[in-house]
Amino acid sequence: MRRIDAILIALGVFLAGGVIYFVFQVLGLDAADAGIWSQVVLVLGLIGWVSTYLIRVFTNDMTYHKQVKDYDDAFFAKQLEKMSPEEIEKLMGDEQ
Template sequence: MRRIDVIAIGIVVFAIGGAGYLGLTFVGVDNINAGIWSQLLLVGIILAWSFSYVFRVATKKMTYTQQLKDYEEAVLQKRLDELTPEELAKIQAEIEQERIESSNS
């Protein structure tokens, strides 16, 4: 996430809180209660985002992790494409031999 995205999200979150406050005062809720409920809305949004972030970190679904995985797969695919048919057959034979040995163990 870029710095400008974080700033935009922050502005939107606070705008939601301000709109909530104005909306509550518009429908007749007194200023103190409107302030409390709009703050509760903001805290709820921030906590939900924080928990979603912790969840993404725990499950390794973050952008950096995905980019690293995609890069590693691209490098391996490029190396595989550069192999000659003889080298590829040799590697496949080694893999098959290891598979047979591991199933016998």
């Protein structure tokens, strides 16, 4: 992620908080209650976003893990291509 992306995301969250605050005021809440409920919505959104990140971490569904797996698969496929059929048979026999 580039620095400008992080700045734009932060600005978007800040503006979303203001819009939510305004919507709550239009719905009839006073300024204090609208502020509290807009904070509740933003905190719940933050908790939801963090939970999706944690789920991806614990299930190894991160970009880094995918890149390492792709590299390992390509490396072993290349090693397998270099082996003769006899070496492959021997390797298969050793595993059983």
